[in-house]
Amino acid sequence: MILTNCAACAAPLAHNAPRCVRCWTRYCDATCQHDHWRRGHKQMCKKIHRGGNAEQYYADKKYKESVAVAAEACAEDTKGQTCYICTQALHWKTKEGLVRGCACRGTAGFAHVSCLAEQAKILLAEAEENNLDVKVQSERWVRWYKCSLCEQRYYGVVLCALGWACWKTYVDRPETDTARRSAMTQLGNGLSEAGQHEDELTVGEAELSMERRLGAPEARILDVQNNLATTYSMLGRREEAVSLQRDVHSGKIRLFGGSSKEAIIAAQNLVDTLMKLGHHEEALPLLLETIPKSQRVLGKDHEQTFKLQRMHAQILIGKDCASLDDLSLVVATLEDLDRRQRRTQGPDHPQRKMTQVCLDFARKRALLARKRALVRAL
Incomplete structure (x- = not known):
């Protein structure tokens, strides 16, 4: 359940809160439901029902919005390119633009979010239909968040769009379904990457409540x-x-x-x-x-290792008592880290940009320490 607030008064809802019998929109009680009906739900109820009921309707709506945001954010990078899956510039059905939010570079990695989602959906469906084991299904699930070309995670608004794509694909399954539960996690991760932390909190709290209720x-x-x-x-x-x-x-x-x-x-x-x-x-x-x-x-080139090494450098840089030797070692470490991130994650990855900021600051501190040492020597 992602719609965790009453549609009429926005109060938090229990997982078994009453709902509209036609479109499954949820309310605190009958009073809120009647009030919402008078304030416009009467005109929307059939439309929401035809769209798959409240959760599905909302997921589809947010998916379209997030795809538009992702395509707009990637417009400059994707100009003149085509999707590596369907080979078209505009998606034949949705007319959406291209995105690229991974470590691919040059002319590689451009795709429509719809094509990426369909690719992931088909791979998992095949595994489920053939009763393949959990390991195989997990390996195929990564297509919801990793590029099949560079094998690096998507990031930013592209991952957010894929999160909504994943959630809308599996939202109509029972709460106990593994794919639906994983899709909720995927949506939360996507919202986090896009900086939508209030919405991420709603998803995270709903997910924790659900998992505890199901005895996970x-x-x-x-x-x-x-x-x-x-x-x-x-x-x-x-x-x-x-x-x-x-x-x-x-x-x-x-x-x-x-x-x-x-x-x-x-x-x-x-x-x-x-x-x-x-x-x-x-x-x-x-x-x-x-x-x-x-x-x-x-591994040395894993994203978690990169983050840990950068954090270590940040602590050392921030020390008032850091010596010139310490700072020089930090600069050398960050330069090596920056090279490995450029090679592995690509030059535009947010994590690499954070390393660059840290490296610039380390160089300034090392330069200042060197000047102070020269002054003392005189």
Whole structure:
């Protein structure tokens, strides 16, 4: 359930709140339903019903809006190109423009969101119809968020559009359906990438409530809590975020071990919030412990390793007592990180741009430290 507020008064709803018998729009009670009917729902009810009822109608509407935003954001980059899937510039049915939000460069990676979504939908449908195992289905699910050409994650408004595409594809399935539950996570991740954190919070809280109601395994609950904590942090609710992230981190270590991918990602999220709170004395030892684990388990060129190394550099740069040698080492580390990110993620990836900002600041601090050293030498 993503529509978590009453359509009439916007009050939060329980998962079993009453709804319109025709279009399934949800309300606090009969009073709100009658009021909404008089204020215009009478004219919209049949249209919403024909559109697949409230959740499906809303998902389709948000999908179209997000695709338009993504195509507009990518318009300059995609000018004169064609979709690598359907080979057309404009989609034959939707007339949408092209997008590219991955690590592809040159003339590669241009596509319509509709084509990317159809590709992912077909791959998963084949796996389900042939009763392929969970591992195969998981491998195919990545097409909802990873490019099939460069194998890097989509980002920004492109991932947001794919999130809505994923949700609208599986929203009509039962709550217990695995694809529907994964689609809710995918939507939350997309909203996060687009900076729509209030909407992301709505999705995250609804997802956590649903998973607890369905009796999900602890590992699944921890995943949802991890995402929710990140949302809290982005909304400035950092004390709530760090408390939840400490619980998630310890839970991941207990379930999977301290060197697992799950524990590494939880540690990275915890460090991020600790740094935002200025708790560098707690963040630094955790970083020094986690970076070599990430390099060994995930690889030197994995996005989590990149983030951890950049965070470490940010803490060192921010130290008032940082020496010239320390700063020179940080600059060298960030230059190497920037080269590897350019090669792996592409020059326009948001994470690489963050590294560039950090590198520019490190160079300025190193230059200032060098000048001070020369002055003292004189």
